[in-house]
Amino acid sequence: MNYLIVPLRNANNRGSTRAPSMHRFNYPDGDVRAGDHVALISNLDLHAFIAAAIGARAYERDEFARAHEFLCKASARLGVIKARLASAPASRAQSGVIEELRAYTVELAGAARQRIGSAADSPAAASVRLQDPANPCADARGQP
Amino acid sequence: MKRWRRWLLGLLLMAVLPALAGGREPCGSARIFPAAAVNLLVLPYRSSGPELHRASTSTGERLAALIQQEALFSMLKYQSVGATQLYSTPGDRCNVNDIIASVMRGRDAMRPGHGLVLIWGRIYEDGKDIFLQSYLRFLRPGAAATIAVPAVADKDGAPALAFEAAMPAYGVALAPRRLSSQDFAEIEARAARTLVLRPTPDDDAPSRPYASRPDEALSYWVIEQRGDWMKIASQNSGQSGWVRARMDDSAWSLRRLMPELAYLDAVIAYLRLHSDTDAAGARRYLNWMQQGYTQYEKAVGADAAREAQALMLALQGELSWQGMDGGAWNDQAGNAAKLFARARRLIPESAAARNLAAVTEPLLQSEGRLTDTAMADINKGLLGAIALDGSNKLALRNLQKLYLYAQTQQRPGIYDKVQLKERLSLLKHALATDEAN
Numbered sequence: 001m002n003y004l005i006v007p008l009r010n011a012n013n014r015g016s017t018r019a020p021s022m023h024r025f026n027y028p029d030g031d032v033r034a035g036d037h038v039a040l041i042s043n044l045d046l047h048a049f050i051a052a053a054i055g056a057r058a059y060e061r062d063e064f065a066r067a068h069e070f071l072c073k074a075s076a077r078l079g080v081i082k083a084r085l086a087s088a089p090a091s092r093a094q095s096g097v098i099e100e101l102r103a104y105t106v107e108l109a110g111a112a113r114q115r116i117g118s119a120a121d122s123p124a125a126a127s128v129r130l131q132d133p134a135n136p137c138a139d140a141r142g143q144p
Numbered sequence: 145m146k147r148w149r150r151w152l153l154g155l156l157l158m159a160v161l162p163a164l165a166g167g168r169e170p171c172g173s174a175r176i177f178p179a180a181a182v183n184l185l186v187l188p189y190r191s192s193g194p195e196l197h198r199a200s201t202s203t204g205e206r207l208a209a210l211i212q213q214e215a216l217f218s219m220l221k222y223q224s225v226g227a228t229q230l231y232s233t234p235g236d237r238c239n240v241n242d243i244i245a246s247v248m249r250g251r252d253a254m255r256p257g258h259g260l261v262l263i264w265g266r267i268y269e270d271g272k273d274i275f276l277q278s279y280l281r282f283l284r285p286g287a288a289a290t291i292a293v294p295a296v297a298d299k300d301g302a303p304a305l306a307f308e309a310a311m312p313a314y315g316v317a318l319a320p321r322r323l324s325s326q327d328f329a330e331i332e333a334r335a336a337r338t339l340v341l342r343p344t345p346d347d348d349a350p351s352r353p354y355a356s357r358p359d360e361a362l363s364y365w366v367i368e369q370r371g372d373w374m375k376i377a378s379q380n381s382g383q384s385g386w387v388r389a390r391m392d393d394s395a396w397s398l399r400r401l402m403p404e405l406a407y408l409d410a411v412i413a414y415l416r417l418h419s420d421t422d423a424a425g426a427r428r429y430l431n432w433m434q435q436g437y438t439q440y441e442k443a444v445g446a447d448a449a450r451e452a453q454a455l456m457l458a459l460q461g462e463l464s465w466q467g468m469d470g471g472a473w474n475d476q477a478g479n480a481a482k483l484f485a486r487a488r489r490l491i492p493e494s495a496a497a498r499n500l501a502a503v504t505e506p507l508l509q510s511e512g513r514l515t516d517t518a519m520a521d522i523n524k525g526l527l528g529a530i531a532l533d534g535s536n537k538l539a540l541r542n543l544q545k546l547y548l549y550a551q552t553q554q555r556p557g558i559y560d561k562v563q564l565k566e567r568l569s570l571l572k573h574a575l576a577t578d579e580a581n
Contacts, residue, residue: 032447044447051493065534072531076492109531126574127534130543130567131527138527140498 079142
């Protein structure tokens with residue numbers, strides 16, 4: 001199964017990031033059986049990439065509070081995927097690629113936090129301002 | 145039999161027997177069995193997708209009838225249960241919220257502390273394949289929606305504050321499944337073969353079918369019980385006879401193809417456990433709860449069962465939490481905190497699960513004391529919850545309580561005075577504006 005995160009691919013094409021936008025999984029993979037397309041619906045991998053795509057797209061649209069939330073959600077899920085891949089020798093290298101993507105989502109969440117700056121003009125922005133710009137997802141950043 | 149006569153009979157039987165009953169009602173006038181400790185409502189599975197591939201209404205209704213039949217017989221071991229199949233009528237979409245609202249009012253409304261669980265789903269047909277996804281929602285009217293987590297001062301152990309946390313969810317979308325239409329027909333045939341009435345509680349006694357059609361819902365009262373044999377009286381035809389309630393799952397083919405029914409059984413065990421204070425009974429229910437979940441996970445795989453497993457762990461944690469002795473941290477509270485932490489690791493993207501773990505796990509280490517380390521860890525965990533959902537009121541309020549405590553106790557361990565003041569102002573803004581909306 002190949003996943004292409006379109007907003008990230010667009011950012012790759014523009015040269016604004018080198019974060020990996022294409023991810024290939026050979027299912028079944030660890031806990032993920034996904035023997036057919038139906039099983040993919042509840043797949044953690046799919047949910048993580050969708051969250052990353054929504055977060056990246058929201059950032060492009062200057063919706064920084066939304067971007068921050070989805071990028072942190074993506075980061076939390078990617079941390080689980082990374083751990084799963086790292087636990088098997090065959091997919092250990094791929095875990096490094098997922099870690100690159102996870103680090104990028106945290107970096108972009110930090111940028112979203114910075115762009116909100118000192119203006120807490122909405123409850124969502126006030127919540128984001130509680131976060132440390134250097135650690136924008138707190139312990140939801142997805143590292144074990 | 146007229147409806148009023150049926151209910152009168154039911155009330156008379158309820159007065160002398162544990163509530164065990166099944167029924168069938170239109171969604172628009174959904175009713176439950178008020179005396180039953182746990183009620184199950186099975187809604188029709190609604191067809192979705194392009195017109196060409198839509199499952200026929202009868203497939204969804206037939207599936208609901210089969211689920212009701214299987215669930216009710218599986219539930220008999222819990223005593224005091226009722227299961228009702230709801231069916232749609234023209235113009236009625238069987239809205240879950242409307243149905244819950246309707247069974248909460250009136251003379252036959254849900255009683256405080258009793259449990260209600262609803263199962264419904266979507267169904268989609270493509271050639272010989274039937275795709276379906278089930279959803280569960282459950283509630284206990286009148287029960288506290290949150291747990292209070294007491295924390296004491298580090299120095300003298302005096303009560304300091306109480307955090308609040310809720311379970312990650314009271315509903316779950318279960319893993320989508322694919323059945324073949326051949327499987328479906330086989331399930332119906334097997335259900336009809338196993339659902340037979342006998343004149344005596346004996347497997348060798350002659351039998352006759354209970355239902356005349358495969359989509360016929362079970363509407364009956366249990367009028368006598370001997371071991372795992374139940375004498376039931378049909379509400380539809382008035383006929384009665386003995387039927388064996390299946391305690392083992394192997395005989396039930398629908399559960400093999402729809403493992404979500406095992407999860408449903410686990411949720412019913414959780415709800416039933418709340419209304420039975422007998423310790424031996426509680427252990428049995430807990431065992432069934434774990435069995436049901438294990439069967440589900442085994443069938444769908446750990447990844448597809450993540451949310452369902454996390455919810456089950458949190459519910460077990462909640463049950464353990466209730467064993468706290470006068471608000472003091474003990475082994476049961478510690479066990480609960482460990483279960484909440486496991487739930488958080490399974491669904492790290494859930495703000496509610498993070499809030500629950502954030503206010504319990506650090507206090508497990510400090511035995512309920514607000515040490516500097518515990519405060520720092522709680523702060524970090526709550527910020528993690530808020531990063532995922534900036535409008536999570538429980539996490540925001542918990543953080544506010546922590547900062548107010550740090551401010552009034554002059555404990556600048558996590559932030560200095562100026563920072564605390566600024567952060568409390570941000571929290572007030574986030575909460576005040578949020579609450580105004």
